[in-house]
Amino acid sequence: MNPFWQTDNITLYCGHVLDVLQALQAESVHSIITSPPYWALRDYALPPVEWTAVSYVPIVGLPEINVPAWRGSFGLEPIPEMFIGHLVLIWRELHRVLRADGTCWLNLGDTYSQDTKWGGKSSHKNAHSCAGGYATARNLRTQTRLKSKNLCAIPWRVALALQADGWYLRSAPPWIKPNCQPESVTDRATTAHEYWFQFSKSKRYYWDPTAVRVQSGNGWHGGTFTNERKQQTQPGLGHGPRNERPGRNRRTSDTWNESLDARIADYRAYLAHLEHIRDHGGLLLDEVGDPLGLMFSTRGYKGTHFATFNGALIEPMIKASTSGRGCCPQCGAPWERVTDREFIPQPDVSVAKGIKGNSSQKPMDQSSNWDGFPRGTVAITTIGFRPTCACYDHLYRALPQAHSPRKRHQRQISGNWWKRARRHPGLSDWPVEPCIVLDPFAGAGTTGLECIRLGRRVVLIDLSEEYCRDHIVPRLSAPIQPILF
Numbered sequence: 001m002n003p004f005w006q007t008d009n010i011t012l013y014c015g016h017v018l019d020v021l022q023a024l025q026a027e028s029v030h031s032i033i034t035s036p037p038y039w040a041l042r043d044y045a046l047p048p049v050e051w052t053a054v055s056y057v058p059i060v061g062l063p064e065i066n067v068p069a070w071r072g073s074f075g076l077e078p079i080p081e082m083f084i085g086h087l088v089l090i091w092r093e094l095h096r097v098l099r100a101d102g103t104c105w106l107n108l109g110d111t112y113s114q115d116t117k118w119g120g121k122s123s124h125k126n127a128h129s130c131a132g133g134y135a136t137a138r139n140l141r142t143q144t145r146l147k148s149k150n151l152c153a154i155p156w157r158v159a160l161a162l163q164a165d166g167w168y169l170r171s172a173p174p175w176i177k178p179n180c181q182p183e184s185v186t187d188r189a190t191t192a193h194e195y196w197f198q199f200s201k202s203k204r205y206y207w208d209p210t211a212v213r214v215q216s217g218n219g220w221h222g223g224t225f226t227n228e229r230k231q232q233t234q235p236g237l238g239h240g241p242r243n244e245r246p247g248r249n250r251r252t253s254d255t256w257n258e259s260l261d262a263r264i265a266d267y268r269a270y271l272a273h274l275e276h277i278r279d280h281g282g283l284l285l286d287e288v289g290d291p292l293g294l295m296f297s298t299r300g301y302k303g304t305h306f307a308t309f310n311g312a313l314i315e316p317m318i319k320a321s322t323s324g325r326g327c328c329p330q331c332g333a334p335w336e337r338v339t340d341r342e343f344i345p346q347p348d349v350s351v352a353k354g355i356k357g358n359s360s361q362k363p364m365d366q367s368s369n370w371d372g373f374p375r376g377t378v379a380i381t382t383i384g385f386r387p388t389c390a391c392y393d394h395l396y397r398a399l400p401q402a403h404s405p406r407k408r409h410q411r412q413i414s415g416n417w418w419k420r421a422r423r424h425p426g427l428s429d430w431p432v433e434p435c436i437v438l439d440p441f442a443g444a445g446t447t448g449l450e451c452i453r454l455g456r457r458v459v460l461i462d463l464s465e466e467y468c469r470d471h472i473v474p475r476l477s478a479p480i481q482p483i484l485f
Contacts (some may be wrong), residue, residue, distance in 0.1 A: 017463065018093060031105070036090075040083075101204070103205055327433055387426055442460035
């Protein structure tokens with residue numbers, strides 16, 4: 001299939017997602033990040049397409065559900081089981097296209113069963129459904145077999161069906177929306193969050209936690225956000241280092257014996273963190289530093305697409321699931337990060353058990369250690385990247401010989417010394433290619449925008465020629481400032 005538009009790092013296809021995926025090479029993408037249309041919420045005025053019959057298991061251990069063939073627009077299926085079946089059908093092709101060491105991120109919103117109301121049109125309020133018009137669409141929605149006002153639980157039903165279909169469901173971090181759309185309801189809480197589901201094909205897959213890790217400053221010892229009892233804070237806790245006041249652990253210390261000034265400083269620092277998350281988004285933490293969820297406000301879009309998400313939301317997903325250094329040009333294996341780890345003990349505890357340390361450090365005892373190890377933090381420093389395949393073995397063999405005669409003799413005897421050299425970072429001039437991210441429901445092209453900014457290649461698919469021509473191509477054609485890894 002010929003691309004609708006293509007550059008060195010961007011490939012855009014316009015067509016039915018199943019037709020395009022079937023034309024892609026197997027195990028050719030490193031990560032999938034997408035947000036398909038939600039069920040029974042919007043009519044994007046797209047032409048109807050043919051869907052083949054599909055059978056799937058809704059939950060492991062339950063009997064199969066058989067979905068007949070259907071002609072219509074994705075997201076406007078008459079029953080939720082058909083919508084889930086079509087997603088399973090798409091994800092089976094994504095399973096073939098995704099590499100064995102790749103991951104898939106899926107965002108889905110939920111909907112409520114309503115027998116007499118149809119709303120949420122994306123073009124105008126009374127837009128006709130491509131499935132047969134306003135009245136037909138309204139009647140189709142009554143086939144949920146749920147009482148009115150029930151939450152359909154579509155995202156989790158999809159996640160469980162994909163899990164039963166062979167995917168590994170690894171995590172489901174919530175996306176908290178501070179500026180969520182108000183709802184005119186008075187008998188339930190407003191829905192202010194959605195889920196991002198992380199799937200994988202294998203038990204072992206590429207994952208770079210250091211790329212998105214919340215870095216430690218002078219040591220993370222609980223929930224204190226100050227340094228040396230001063231009100232010096234790092235408000236961007238979701239994006240940068242955290243400087244702590246040494247010598248205090250909220251989980252083990254007696255807070256009643258601490259000074260009131262120190263507690264006021266702690267609360268001011270946590271308030272600064274909340275203000276930073278409110279203004280810029282990031283990883284929301286509680287008062288003791290544990291993560292609560294991804295908090296990113298939705299952002300408006302000047303175009304006519306009504307379901308764009310914040311680009312900063314998917315930045316950590318791209319960084320963690322694809323290598324910032326790139327991949328092997330021959331086999332596509334990603335390079336992995338090589339780090340140096342240094343343990344930093346808690347400042348007020350001596351590392352020697354029962355021995356009092358310098359600067360009035362108390363000896364380590366049961367209250368100041370964890371499973372026999374002193375409390376503290378681990379400082380992680382990146383020293384480079386190394387390939388994960390054997391395609392670079394000839395380059396490792398060409399590395400300079402050891403200076404020591406004894407080591408040179410050992411290398412000559414063993415003959416495979418270069419295999420041990422794989423543990424070391426590769427050189428900067430070794431050939432690499434950017435990793436590939438796929439978005440089968442491109443929409444306005446936000447995923448492609450973030451991928452180019454982070455130095456990845458991207459493959460985009462969308463059924464609407466209007467969106468491809470008037471939104472994706474202009475947005476990705478504009479100059480984008482890349483971020484170096």
